Amino acid sequence: MLRVGIIGCGKIAELRHAPEYLENPNAEIAGFWCYQDVPRAESFAKRFGGRAYETVKDMLGDPTIDAISMCAANTFHAQTTVDALKMGKHVLCEKPMATTLEDCQRMADTARETGKVLMLGHNQRFAKAHVAAKEMILAGRIGRPLSFITTFGHPGPEGWTGQKNSWFFSKDDAVFGVLGDLGIHKVDLIHYLLDDPIVSVSAVMDTLDKTYPDGTKINVEDNALCQFETLGGVLGTMQVSWTYYAREDNSTRIYGTLGTLRLYDDPEYSLILETKGGKQEKLALDLLTSNKEQTTGKRTNTGVIDAFVDAVLTGRRSRIDGDEALKAMKVIFAAQEAASKGQKVQIHQV
Ligand SMILES: NC(=O)c1ccc[n+]([C@@H]2O[C@H](COP(=O)([O-])OP(=O)(O)OC[C@H]3O[C@@H](n4cnc5c(N)ncnc54)[C@H](O)[C@@H]3O)[C@@H](O)[C@H]2O)c1
Structure with a gap:
């Protein structure tokens, strides 16, 4: 126990x-x-x-x-x-x-x-369509991955915490805005799916809409856009946002030499595999619960706690240990630097 x-x-x-x-x-x-x-x-x-x-x-x-x-x-x-x-x-x-x-x-x-x-x-590593997508990539179902588009956006942390102005909007307490809040999920997901670390980034980020109660803009970014290149030469973009007001979007597409994987970008099917010849394989594995659903009582088990308890009790290596997380955080810090300097930043991944 x-x-x-x-x-x-x-x-x-x-x-x-x-x-x-x-x-x-x-x-x-x-x-x-x-x-x-x-x-x-x-x-x-x-x-x-x-x-x-x-x-x-x-x-x-x-x-x-x-x-x-x-x-x-x-x-x-x-x-x-x-x-x-x-x-x-x-x-x-x-x-x-x-x-x-x-x-x-x-x-x-x-x-x-x-x-x-x-x-x-x-x-994100435990979501069923992501797990199935990794297996398909490993099995060569989309051929060699060439590029990706990933996004994570919702109406903002105030919808989750229920507080209009929490520590999420304070640079002193949060340090990051949406880039560290949601971007880290997607960077880690790309590392997991491709098993190929991101080694260069260009980025822009800005505070487009979120304000403090006095009407001034919050001092962390509410939108960020990144362009990535992996060690293996895969190119991709990531858009993260706290201003997707109508509907949460948590989708990813991976484009390979033989086909495309579409993950959580269809209301019914969490994974769609489209192949070069025009064939489609559609799987309704699960749907990601949005922040709105979670805060109004629709809760699903994320698998994170079970994996942690299992790693400790069995002594098996955790799939998301300190070294793995460090790789993803390097990308987040590099994206911050790239956005502030307005230039591409290289990342040393060991
Ligand atoms: N894995 C995910 O998808 C996910 C989702 C939401 C939040 N989080 C992370 O979980 C952590 C908590 O977020 P939350 O959504 O529960 O936020 P929250 O605002 O609901 O709760 C934050 C907690 O931290 C405390 N706190 C506030 N300021 C503090 C400070 N300066 N020092 C120490 N404690 C302080 C608060 O009292 C509260 O107990 C954050 O790091 C957040 O990024 C992860």
Whole structure:
């Protein structure tokens, strides 16, 4: 049995981590810590089990806790993850991994040195159509991948957290805007699907529409567009947005020498394989639940918690460990640099 302490009592803890630990027969919730809000940690403990911890130090020092789920705001991820690993805890950390490249490196290094599991919550890898697409690519169904288009957009984090002006809109607390919030999911997905790291990026990003209550624009970007090249020479684009107001779009297309894979871009079929000769294979595997659906009670198990519990209890390597997440974060930092300099940036991927 894995005993887990959950750090942060926001939406991701409430809608994914806590209920998914409850659903896993091999996990048990030891308790919650909430930033500046002990009563909220108490209410989570009452609802999901365990107890409230007054400080992070208390939680990390609890010898009955085996693992930590890091669900607090972005700037909180790095130091607490490193401390937890050094204190012998396994860590499941939400994306984005950390807010500086040095911190991401430190997290990956500490996991390697301590031998503890560090897994990142890159849940796109568990979506059924993405898993099936990877198998099809490996089986050569689209031939050699040549290019891709991927996008992730929704009406913005305020629809998810229910707060008009949360830490997501603060450069001090979030550091990234939509690029780190949604872009990291798609970069990691491309790495997973192609098994071919992105090594150069050009990007533009801007704050097009989101404002603070006083009407001034938020100080992080709400839209970003990137052009990528992988080590193997695949070219692709990524568009991420907090201003897709009508409908969430979480789709990806991979174009190969023999055909095209269309993922989550059809309302009925989550995977469509179109081949050069005009044949179509349509699979209704699952549909990604939008933020709106998740916050109004339609919850599906992401598979992230089960994979983390499994990695710890079996000793099998986590599919999204510190080194893998570092590769994706390098692309995010390079995209920020490319956008600010207005030039292409090369990425050193080992
Ligand atoms: N995997 C995913 O798809 C996914 C989806 C949403 C959020 N997330 C990530 O989960 C984390 C939490 O996001 P959320 O949606 O639950 O947000 P939220 O606003 O609902 O909750 C944030 C939590 O962090 C705490 N917090 C706020 N500012 C803080 C600070 N400066 N230091 C420490 N804690 C602070 C809040 O008290 C709250 O407990 C973020 O890193 C976010 O990027 C991941």
